Amino acid sequence: MPKCRAFFKTAEGLGAFFSKSTKRTRLLDDVVKRRLPRAAPTRWNSNSRLLQTISMHQNDLRAVFNVILENPDSWDNDTLMMAAGYDRWLSKASTCFLIGTFDGIFNETDALFRVLQNKVTDIEYCVARIRDTVSVIERMRLEFDSYYLRFEQKCGALGLTDGTDRHSARDERRHLFCNILDNISDQMKARFGHFDELAFLGLVDCAKFYEMSQHFDDTKLQSLSKYAKFFYFVRLKADLIGLYSSKTVRDECKSPGQLLNFLAEKDIVVTVPEATKLLQLVLTVPATTTSVEQSFSALKRLKTYSRNRMDQGRLSSLAVISIETERLLKLKEDKEDFYRKVTDVFVQKERRMDFIYK
Incomplete structure (x- = not known):
């Protein structure tokens, strides 16, 4: 218009x-x-x-x-x-x-x-x-x-x-x-128009686990038909009902991310493999634009006048570092030599100037 x-x-x-x-x-x-x-x-x-x-x-x-x-x-x-x-x-x-x-x-x-x-x-x-x-x-x-x-x-x-x-x-x-x-x-x-195709996200809504343990909603399971080749639905339903019925899961897990971490920490991922795959899918589906907009905010800080000639690979790498700062700091805490290894890989790349560091 x-x-x-x-x-x-x-x-x-x-x-x-x-x-x-x-x-x-x-x-x-x-x-x-x-x-x-x-x-x-x-x-x-x-x-x-x-x-x-x-x-x-x-x-x-x-x-x-x-x-x-x-x-x-x-x-x-x-x-x-x-x-x-x-x-x-x-x-x-x-x-x-x-x-x-x-x-x-x-x-x-x-x-x-x-x-x-x-x-x-x-x-x-x-x-x-x-x-x-x-x-x-x-x-x-x-x-x-x-x-x-x-x-x-x-x-x-x-x-x-x-x-x-x-x-x-x-x-x-x-x-x-x-x-x-x-x-x-x-x-x-x-x-x-196709927003209701994400109804399967409700299968891992931790706030409703007790309610779903009383009545399992098969329509939400059917919305996973787009990903049918990745799931064994009979086993998935059994895995989910088992998680819904666990009072420990309901008390300790308030989000899909916490639930996946709980399964990994208790080493029971192999016990509920289909539910684990569903959690991984839910956590990677960009249902909202919030995570996407972070990249635009980062770009404004990275693509400055003094850096306007950087190539696409370098720009993408800097953007990932900026967006995933929290994960980067966690890697530094968990692995003391993480930064040293990254630096070693960086200086080994061919470039016009020589890097000498101690």
Whole structure:
């Protein structure tokens, strides 16, 4: 949707406008007393925080740009041109309309975002929350009239106008409003349409072991059909029922990771081989994006200006070291000569400079 793409690009640029200059940031702190968060391309809710801040301080932001435009001798040409552009953008009723529209949508999607970012294994609850959120977004179409009334009141309070015919503008905005809701609803269905295939994660939800020991849910076992060639389902069910019935397991294990460690420490992995394979699968399925986003955060610190010519192999290795710092420190604790062995391997590689160390 071109209008929405242009809107978000401009909003992201507004956040970058202040962060790229300490002088602009200082003016923002003095007038607005609140900084604009940067929008991250990998995290949808960062747009939410940015738009909520713009919506809350729309008048104050225009005051910042007026200060810049009223003192042209104190600012460079780029700052003056961009300030004039952003001031015009914030003074448009169409901008206010999109801010309000997406703000209402984000109020619903942010709650879902927080649920899905948690390390939960209750997939049934997650699927229910997804369906509820989609239903709420679809019902928002029926609330356009009340939303538009609030929009007009806000435009009147802020003195915003586009100079267009009121009735034609209303019809056009109704059409845009419905298109936005339809687009987000369709995208969510496409993104989460196969989410219930992860129902097998509930088989190792340690918080429900006692409940599952009373009644085993075969439908969750059937969701493993995608991995059927790796499991012997009759043995897997027997292994799981045995774990569910163990009071020691229920008391000591609060997560799949703890359960797998418990099996390894007690040396009973061979006793429940199918359940062990299931735990390994569950712990490696990226059900949420949290672990993936860690790599982007690490990349920002690693791919600096002074390192912009490093090859892909070196960059990947540095990223792994940064992301897996906890495991690296554990290796150092468990194996005293770990760092020395790594250094020995490093200096043996062919390179243009010789490494001499003691």
